[in-house]
Amino acid sequence: xxxxxxxxxxxxxxxxxxxxxxxxxxxxxxxxxxxxxxxxxxxxxxxxxxxxxxxxxxxxxxxxxxxxxxxxxxxxxxxxxxxxxxxxxxxxxxxxxxxxxxxxxxxxxxxxxxxxxxxxxxxxxxxxxxxxxxxxxxxxxxx
Amino acid sequence: xxxxxxxxxxxxxxxxxxxxxxxxxxxxxxxxxxxxxxxxxxxxxxxxxxxxxxxxxxxxxxxxxxxxxxxxxxxxxxxxxxxxxxxxxxxxxxxxxxxxxxxxxxxxxxxxxxxxxxxxxxxxxxxxxxxxxxxxxxxxxxxxxxxxxxxxxxxxxxxxxxxxxxxxxxxxxxxxxx
Numbered sequence: 001x002x003x004x005x006x007x008x009x010x011x012x013x014x015x016x017x018x019x020x021x022x023x024x025x026x027x028x029x030x031x032x033x034x035x036x037x038x039x040x041x042x043x044x045x046x047x048x049x050x051x052x053x054x055x056x057x058x059x060x061x062x063x064x065x066x067x068x069x070x071x072x073x074x075x076x077x078x079x080x081x082x083x084x085x086x087x088x089x090x091x092x093x094x095x096x097x098x099x100x101x102x103x104x105x106x107x108x109x110x111x112x113x114x115x116x117x118x119x120x121x122x123x124x125x126x127x128x129x130x131x132x133x134x135x136x137x138x139x140x141x142x143x
Numbered sequence: 144x145x146x147x148x149x150x151x152x153x154x155x156x157x158x159x160x161x162x163x164x165x166x167x168x169x170x171x172x173x174x175x176x177x178x179x180x181x182x183x184x185x186x187x188x189x190x191x192x193x194x195x196x197x198x199x200x201x202x203x204x205x206x207x208x209x210x211x212x213x214x215x216x217x218x219x220x221x222x223x224x225x226x227x228x229x230x231x232x233x234x235x236x237x238x239x240x241x242x243x244x245x246x247x248x249x250x251x252x253x254x255x256x257x258x259x260x261x262x263x264x265x266x267x268x269x270x271x272x273x274x275x276x277x278x279x280x281x282x283x284x285x286x287x288x289x290x291x292x293x294x295x296x297x298x299x300x301x302x303x304x305x306x307x308x309x310x311x312x313x314x315x316x317x318x319x320x321x
Contacts, residue, residue: 003311003312003315006264006311006314006315006318007283007311009264010264010280010283010284011283011284011286012261013175013261013264013284014175014284014285014286016171016174016175016178017174018170018171018174018188018191019188022188026170026188026191026192026195027163027167029196030166030192030195030196030199031162031163031166031199032159034199034200035200036154036157036162036199036200036201036202036203
């Protein structure tokens with residue numbers, strides 16, 4: 001059997017027709033018992049959907065821009081966490097400052113003392129060197 | 144179809160007479176297409192009616208895009224058949240379905256002297272996969288051009304040509320095996 005013969009046989013299937021009764025009853029059912037979606041309503045639905053989508057995107061953008069959820073739970077004037085005592089926090093911070101100041105003063109004192117010791121050493125060293133030079137000059141003159 | 148564009152525009156605005164004219168023209172084509180896919184006359188009638196019902200309800204959303212109205216109807220029919228098989232896991236064995244059960248007129252068969260070949264061809268078509276069946280029915284039963292078939296099955300024209308070539312070879316093989 002050739003492919004041309006198959007194609008010819010397939011084309012004969014075109015003679016199959018639906019029942020006339022079925023065609024008539026289905027036509028009535030389709031056209032008079034179902035309603036098409038009106039073009040205007042469809043257009044309106046589409047435009048409402050588009051507007052709603054754009055609105056949601058804008059709202060999301062604004063929400064992100066102002067800082068999202070975290071900002072919503074914070075008061076704009078006093079940005080502190082709930083459950084924290086502001087007074088005790090200030091006292092604690094003050095004591096830490098005092099401790100830091102004390103350590104700085106101590107460091108400054110130690111630094112000053114070290115400088116004095118260093119200068120004293122330098123002076124003493126210079127004096128010894130001068131005496132040695134004088135002695136050597138005296139010895140040289142003796143020769 | 145002559146004046147199809149005008150009829151489609153009227154139908155899109157809700158004109159039932161215009162849609163009725165489109166129905167009259169396309170009903171036999173869609174019916175045959177569905178019948179060869181489901182191999183059952185009653186189911187073919189139900190699915191054909193559903194196809195036109197959906198088309199009528201969604202007419203406002205239809206955009207021609209340069210293709211005939213038929214391509215859109217074939218798309219709806221294909222989806223209906225796919226849903227039908229998804230919902231009903233059983234498949235009718237076409238080997239057990241006589242031409243009479245498909246609504247094929249015996250006198251017509253005798254007149255054409257092709258009864259044996261029809262039986263063989265129907266059984267062989269049932270053994271092809273869905274896309275191969277679609278392409279062969281649209282191309283050789285309904286004489287649709289490649290571009291319309293491509294639009295209906297959502298493939299490129301070249302893909303349709305390849306599927307057609309392969310399907311014909313497979314169909315020939317199945318017929319020769321019988």
